[in-house]
Amino acid sequence: MHRSLFGLQASHYAAENELRLTYHIEAPSSRSIPRTVVIDLIFVPNTRQLGSVQVEGLDDSDTDALVSAYLHANDVPGLVWAVVSRARRLAEESSSQ
Numbered sequence: 122m123h124r125s126l127f128g129l130q131a132s133h134y135a136a137e138n139e140l141r142l143t144y145h146i147e148a149p150s151s152r153s154i155p156r157t158v159v160i161d162l163i164f165v166p167n168t169r170q171l172g173s174v175q176v177e178g179l180d181d182s183d184t185d186a187l188v189s190a191y192l193h194a195n196d197v198p199g200l201v202w203a204v205v206s207r208a209r210r211l212a213e214e215s216s217s218q
Contacts (some may be wrong), residue, residue, distance in 0.1 A: 128205070130157070138164045138172075142201065146208045158208045160201060171195050176204055179211065 139161060146156040158178035165172040174188045187202040187207065191200035 132161070135161065136163075138166050140164075144205055144208065146205070146212050156208060156212055158204065160204055162197060162200075169195075171197060172202075174200065179208055183207075 128144040128145045128147070128203070129142065131141075133141055135141045142160045142162070144156055144158045144160070156178055158176065161177075162171060163173045163176040164170060171192055174192055176184055176188060184204070184207065187203055188200065191203060199206075
């Protein structure tokens with residue numbers, strides 16, 4: 122269900138404490154180019170505490186501030202939702218130009 126609702130293309134463990142999520146983002150317009158967004162969630166070893174996050178595929182300068190807020194709250198679902206939502210919004214904006 123998560124795959125179809127959010128465009129999750131792949132998920133795998135890149136290391137014992139690193140989860141890599143790859144999303145395929147498409148704008149509603151058929152003219153837009155699909156975007157791939159990769160979110161690397163790196164946890165503090167032997168804990169459930171999020172240590173760092175890397176986002177690839179977004180050209181938005183506000184992404185660091187967005188990620189930082191969720192990182193400090195240790196809110197993984199919120200972080201993923203916010204990044205995917207931001208990617209969708211950017212895709213919609215680029216397709217309307």
